[in-house]
Structures are given as C-alpha cells and as structure tokens.
Amino acid sequence: MERRDFIKKSATAASIAGLGITAANAITNPLEDSPNPKRFNMKFAPHFGMFKNHAGEDLIDQINFMADQGFTAFEDNNMMKRTIEVQTKIGEALAKRNMTMGVFVIQKGGNLKNTLAAGKQEFIDIFLDGCRKSIEVAKRVNAKWLTVVPGAFQRRLPIGIQDANVIEALRRGADILEPHGLTMVLEPLSDSPDLYLQRSDQTYMICKAVNSPACKILFDIYHLQKTEGHIIRNIDLTWDEIAYFQIGDNPGRKEPTTGEINYKNIFKHIQNKGYEGVLGMEHGNSQNGKDGELAVIKAYKDTSNF
Template sequence: MKENQLNSRRSFIKKTAVLSSALSFGSLGLKAMNNTSGKIESKPSFNLNYAPHIGMFKNHAGENPLDEINFMAEQGFTAFEDNEMRNRPIELQNKIGNLLVDKNMKMGVFVAHKIYWDKPNLTSGAISYREEFLEDIKKSVEVAKRVNATWMTVVPGHLDLNQNINYQTANVVESLKYASEILEKNNLIMVLEPLNFYNHPGLFLTESPQAYQICKSVNSPSCKILFDIYHQQVQEGNLIPNIEKSWDEIAYFQIGDNPGRNEPTTGEINFKNIFKFIHSKGFNGILGMEHGNSLEGKEGEQAVINAYLKSDNFLN
C-alpha cells in the first residue's frame, strides 16, 4: 500500500473512533468533537442546573475564582455553589454576585453557620448555641444578598448522648423555627443536609425521612431538605423511592458517586436514571457538584465535563 493511501486509511480509522466516542454522549457529544485544547468548543446545553465549585476546573481556568466561573459558563453550566462563600472577602462576594448575574448563572448553596462536628449544639437546647446559630443566620442573609443566593446549608450538629432523641429533635425544631422567621422575611431558604454515618459518625441528622419529619414540624417555606445523593447512597440507599417520598420538602440536590465521592460514572450510582427522574418531576433548582475529580489535571477536569454530558443525556 502506498504511503499516501496508508495515511488516508489511518486518518479514516482515527475519525471513525472519535465519532463513535462522541455518539456515546448523544448530540451533546458531537459538540465536543475536534477538541484538542481540553476545552469544549461549542457550548453544550444541559437539561438540569448542575453547579460546579471553586477548584474543580483550576487547571483550565487558573486560581482566580472569577476566571473559573467564566470557564464554567463557557462549558454550559448554569449554576455555581461555594460552601466557603460566607468566609470569603466581601469584595469578592460582590464580584462573584455580579459575574453570576452577567453570565445568567444561579448561585447555589453556601454553609450558613458554624458546624459542630464533635459536640452537641442545637440538639442540646442550650440558649447560647441557639443564639450563636441565629446570629450566623442573620450574617448569612447579608452574604446571600451579595451573591444573589436563595439557599444556604444547615447541619444541626452532633448528637447529645445525654438526651432522648425525641427531646433532641424538639430542640432542633425550635431553633429552626426561629431561623425560619429570619429567612422568611428575606425570601431565603435553609436546606437541611443529612450526612452519612461513615464519613461523619455521631451527627444528629443522617436520613431523608428524618429530615422530612423535621421540615414538616418546622412548617416553613424557608426550611427544606438538601438531598445529597452521595450521602444518602451510603446511609440509606433506595435513592429514587426516597427522593419520591421526600419530594415536597426537597429544595436542593448535591451529587457525588459512591465509592470515592467523585463525578458521576465513576462509582455504582446510576446518575442518568436519577437525573431523568428529577427532571421528570419538573425540578428547576440546582444540583451541586459537591465531589472531587477522579483524575488529576486537565484530563480529570475534562473527565468531569464528559461525565455530565453523558449522565445528562437522558432524553435521547
């Protein structure tokens, strides 16, 4: 075979392989073809509002959070979340808020208060802890205004082993009612996050039915559930039925595959089916990408983007 014929054959085989790979992602995958820079050339359109966080694309965008948000927008992401927003300089908060408006992106959750990982606070019923919590909530209202946020994460803290669980629940509910009064006036929502026993042993709030019961008891539009798919896979499994049972109290989702707590497609969870179910319910809120990258560098960041292209392709 002549050299020019051999080169043509090699080129044909290479293009066919690329096309086959792109087709596995559906129409969105075709937009990512001819990608040699590690960056999707045509902006994809996702069916749900997935929210990356600072640091997820630092190898592509650099260390500046504003540059990273710009990169997220270029990849088609329509939301952003940042657990540490409350602790960032006010000047940066204002810049992030303005940039999100400019990019037509939604602001996701940030952590609203000091979390007690190893001793009781809200479960104890102590007035000093309640006052500290409510003061944090008031400060977080101002943060939310700067970044145009609607949701903020609340974790009620550690179990109080000296009290019956029902008394602890009553103490938590009472504190959350006070917080709801503050948040309702500002049209804001705290989302209660159950955390799994394996990563966070000893915490009070662990399961979706428990969060559901608490939200029903607080009975406020400003107190809802953050359903973290990773945590609830570890803690209780049965994901879609539990999402269905808790649906009217869920306001926010977070994502992470198990094991590893990395991007979808790296573990045992069928995210395509879960995303399809959430979409079928008419959900127009945010799904925070609260997970790591399974691979390092630009390759790992591109793998995250590809995982969402693949998992979001549930309508084809």
C-alpha cells in the same frame, strides 16, 4: 498547512478522541466565551477548584470557564468566609453569565460543633447569628439556599428531646430568613455516627414540624446512598420538602459514572418529576489534571443525555 502544524493538530484530536469527546465539544481555549455554548439541560453547579487546571486560580476565570462549558449554576460552601469584595465580584460574574447561585453554608462552627440538638442557648445564639449574617452575603451573590447541619447527636438526651430542640431552633432561624426569601436546606450526612441528622425521613419530619418555606431538605445523593440507599424511592417519599440536590458517586465521592449510583436514571427521574432547581456537584475529580476535568464534563454530558 505546514507539516508540523498538521502533526500537532492530529495529536490533539487523537487525545480528545481518547477521552470520548468530539472535536465539536473539545475545549480549545477555555478562557474564551464559546459563541454558541451547549448548555446542560439541568442546573448542575460546580465548585471552585474543579476546573482550575484549565481556568487557572482566579475565581472569576473559573466561573467563566464553567459557563463556557454549558454549566448554568454554581455553588460555594465557603462563601461566608470570603471578603465582601470577593463576594461582590462573584455575584457580578454570575449575573453576567446568567448563572444561578446555589448553596453556601451558614457558619455555625462546623458540622459537629454547637449542636442544636443540645438545646443550649449559647449554641442557638451562634446559629441565629449565622442566619443574620448570611442575609447580606446572600444579597451580594443572589443566593436563595443556605446549607444547615444541626450538629452532633447528644447521647445523654432522649431522641424526642433532641428533635424538639432542633425544631425549635430551626423555627427561629426560619423566622429570620423567611422575610428575605431565603431557605435553609438541612443536609443529612454520613460522615460520622456522631451526627444528629443522617436520614431523609428524619429530615422530612423536621421540615414538616418547622412548617416554613424557609426550611427544606438538601438531598445529598452521595450521603444518602451510604446511609440508606433506595434513592429514587426516598426522593419520592420526601419530594414535597426537597428544595435542593447534591451529587457525588459512591464509593469515592467523585463524579457520576465512577461508582455504583445510576445517575442517569436518577437525573431523568428528578427531571420527569418537574425539578428545575440546582444540583450541586459536591465531589472531587476521579483523575488529576486537565484530563480529569474533561472527564467530569463528559460524565455530566453522558448522564444527562436523555
């Protein structure tokens, strides 16, 4: 080996060691398939853009990079906004790499718009149209779970009336989706006090009332840590209606280990309960560039190492 090559390789090794990543796990050529990739023991699902500094802007290259690093699932909130051609290519890439498609969002106009709590027929029609359109999208990418946010809280209506309006609308949505084996996952959010759906017990009640395998809970750990805390206890209380998890540490909504949530304990608890579904990585990277992307991978390796 020539001296300059030795120096270059030594510098690379030192950089990797500084991130706490061994040479065996280092990313040397992110766009080539690893011969024996070490797959995560849980179905963590990255988003587009999370590893673009390594994989580039091409969406299929990003999926391949995720698979090369051991990720076995993927999610994309904006799937319904993509062209049929792009959806088809994404579905083919996921199938080729044996990756599970996670959630995409049923388009109904935004988290606070066209609220189902209002009971207005025009809003219900927009939601049901989104359910119908989602079916073909789900087929192209082999999706099973579709995110639904009911919309804004209605201050001029009693809460019981709002609950009834939401339940009735969701029952109609479930009637559309259930024959196709699709499941709406309702996501309580912490983004605004004007949102109707904010707590896990509230979401549990609604799912029980809808009473359909096509309507379950999306337990977003970041949002519910902000809103109510007691994450493990509330997972246990609502367990039989949970179909999907999403991840983000608090504060900051970045990768695990950057905030106050003990994700290693939570992941272990979820796995011990027998969960085999997807855990969406719905968060940003705490650091910029390639180093930040490597830090995300390391965070998931560390918190799932049990």
